[in-house]
Amino acid sequence: MSDASDARLTDRRNFIRFLAASPVMTPTAVRTLVGSLTLGSTSALAQSYDVLRAPAQAVGDVIAAPEQALNVMDFEPAAKKALPPAHYGYLASGVDGDETLRANHEAFSKIRIRTRRLIDVRKIDTSVTIFGQTYATPIMLAPVSSQGAFHPEAETAVAKAAKVKGNGMILSTVGSTSIEDVTEARGAPVWYMLYPTDDWTVTEALVKRAEAAGAPAIVLTVDRQGGRNTETLFRLRRDDTRNCKDCHAGGFANEVSRKPMFDDLDVSKVTNLYGTGMTWDYVDRLRKIVKGKLVLKGIVTHEDAEEALKHGVDAIIVSNHGGRAEESLYPTIEALPEVVKAVNGKIPVLVDGGFRRGTDVIKALAMGATAVCIGRPYCWGLAAFGEPGVAAVLAIMQREFDTIMKQVGALRIADITPDMVSVG
Ligand SMILES: Cc1cc2nc3c(=O)[nH]c(=O)nc-3n(C[C@H](O)[C@H](O)[C@H](O)COP(=O)(O)O)c2cc1C
Numbered sequence: 209m210s211d212a213s214d215a216r217l218t219d220r221r222n223f224i225r226f227l228a229a230s231p232v233m234t235p236t237a238v239r240t241l242v243g244s245l246t247l248g249s250t251s252a253l254a255q256s257y258d259v260l261r262a263p264a265q266a267v268g269d270v271i272a273a274p275e276q277a278l279n280v281m282d283f284e285p286a287a288k289k290a291l292p293p294a295h296y297g298y299l300a301s302g303v304d305g306d307e308t309l310r311a312n313h314e315a316f317s318k319i320r321i322r323t324r325r326l327i328d329v330r331k332i333d334t335s336v337t338i339f340g341q342t343y344a345t346p347i348m349l350a351p352v353s354s355q356g357a358f359h360p361e362a363e364t365a366v367a368k369a370a371k372v373k374g375n376g377m378i379l380s381t382v383g384s385t386s387i388e389d390v391t392e393a394r395g396a397p398v399w400y401m402l403y404p405t406d407d408w409t410v411t412e413a414l415v416k417r418a419e420a421a422g423a424p425a426i427v428l429t430v431d432r433q434g435g436r437n438t439e440t441l442f443r444l445r446r447d448d449t450r451n452c453k454d455c456h457a458g459g460f461a462n463e464v465s466r467k468p469m470f471d472d473l474d475v476s477k478v479t480n481l482y483g484t485g486m487t488w489d490y491v492d493r494l495r496k497i498v499k500g501k502l503v504l505k506g507i508v509t510h511e512d513a514e515e516a517l518k519h520g521v522d523a524i525i526v527s528n529h530g531g532r533a534e535e536s537l538y539p540t541i542e543a544l545p546e547v548v549k550a551v552n553g554k555i556p557v558l559v560d561g562g563f564r565r566g567t568d569v570i571k572a573l574a575m576g577a578t579a580v581c582i583g584r585p586y587c588w589g590l591a592a593f594g595e596p597g598v599a600a601v602l603a604i605m606q607r608e609f610d611t612i613m614k615q616v617g618a619l620r621i622a623d624i625t626p627d628m629v630s631v632g
């Protein structure tokens with residue numbers, strides 16, 4: 209507190225930030241002290257959850273406002289409370305017994321962080337540049353379908369929050385919002401995740417539309433070819449009397465055609481979205497029509513990473529679909545090193561699956577990832593509180609990431625190096 213004479217601290221907001229950052233001040237102590245100050249109303253400040261936190265929740269409590277969350281996991285019970293069981297089940301579930309879903313996150317506990325000391329970390333820069341575009345943070349938003357099932361504002365609310373926080377965003381083919389509307393809400397182009405369809409005319413039209421909307425990258429998802437056993441989803445939704453009848457009325461073609469990206473397209477010949485017969489020839493064919501960058505999402509082995517390089521792919525997202533592809537029991541953070549090694553710096557490698565903490569993010573970057581994507585966490589925020597919920601999730605992860613950047617002594621992303629983690 210010896211800095212209290214610093215001119216910056218005469219500003220009320222900075223002063224409270226200063227108090228909140230102090231290791232000796234608990235949130236309650238800050239609030240008590242602020243309440244006793246005569247510098248004016250505290251209401252504006254009370255809205256700034258990163259300064260004045262609401263009382264900490266006991267484990268198991270359901271938060272009633274974004275400000276009450278202490279970490280992003282706090283949003284999941286609130287999402288569960290807000291959603292019909294079928295929609296929550298869709299978001300929450302993996303495949304088989306959800307073991308891969310759990311393993312993705314649990315694997316981070318096996319990786320320790322090595323920290324350096326005595327580095328001036330008052331100013332850090334967390335920005336990353338991918339495909340010539342600079343983002344304020346390496347935390348991107350993974351494509352998640354049908355976000356209208358989580359909140360009426362769906363991808364628009366997500367894009368608005370991403371705009372404020374500077375996160376890159378990937379829109380799903382089966383999103384509830386068109387790429388034009390999402391781009392407008394994000395205030396910048398978004399990447400477009402492509403489910404290939406088995407009708408090339410439709411696929412080509414989707415790519416053209418995404419590129420016309422400015423998408424710098426087409427992200428082909430390749431990890432859903434064999435189908436999946438969504439057992440836990442069925443359990444979670446079995447008691448839902450609404451049972452999503454409206455959502456799924458009219459069969460597959462009708463379902464697809466209700467998604468805005470399929471507006472004006474004849475989908476009568478589309479029988480599947482996941483490219484069950486797809487091979488590397490399909491990647492070549494797509495490579496020829498994609499004018500911008502082509503990204504493969506769902507690669508988890510060095511063999512496929514090497515193949516991707518041969519086929520002119522511009523980036524890889526190491527992903528097992530958040531434990532929704534196969535029950536491989538192979539966490540993506542453990543698959544990342546072999547892909548990074550195979551790629552050898554030639555193209556960016558992104559990774560997703562189980563990222564819930566700022567420390568998870570720094571571990572992936574230290575292991576060679578260019579950026580990471582999160583899926584469920586921002587959807588929990590969306591489901592529970594709409595745009596402010598998404599904004600809070602992004603802010604919490606960023607705050608945690610800033611903290612660990614400083615603790616390891618990294619001033620910029622390039623300072624995050626392999627020696628900062630110890631595995632095994
Ligand atoms: C409800 C839900 C829908 C998803 N929809 C898509 C999709 O349309 N396309 C896709 O490539 N991945 C999809 N994913 C996978 C995510 O892009 C991402 O790989 C995964 O959620 C990351 O794991 P996390 O949820 O643990 O962060 C979906 C995931 C969830 C949970």
Ligand SMILES: CCCCC(=O)C(=O)O
Pocket residue numbers: 353382481529532
């Ligand atoms: C037809 C929607 C599939 C979306 C998806 O990829 C998922 O639920 O994981």
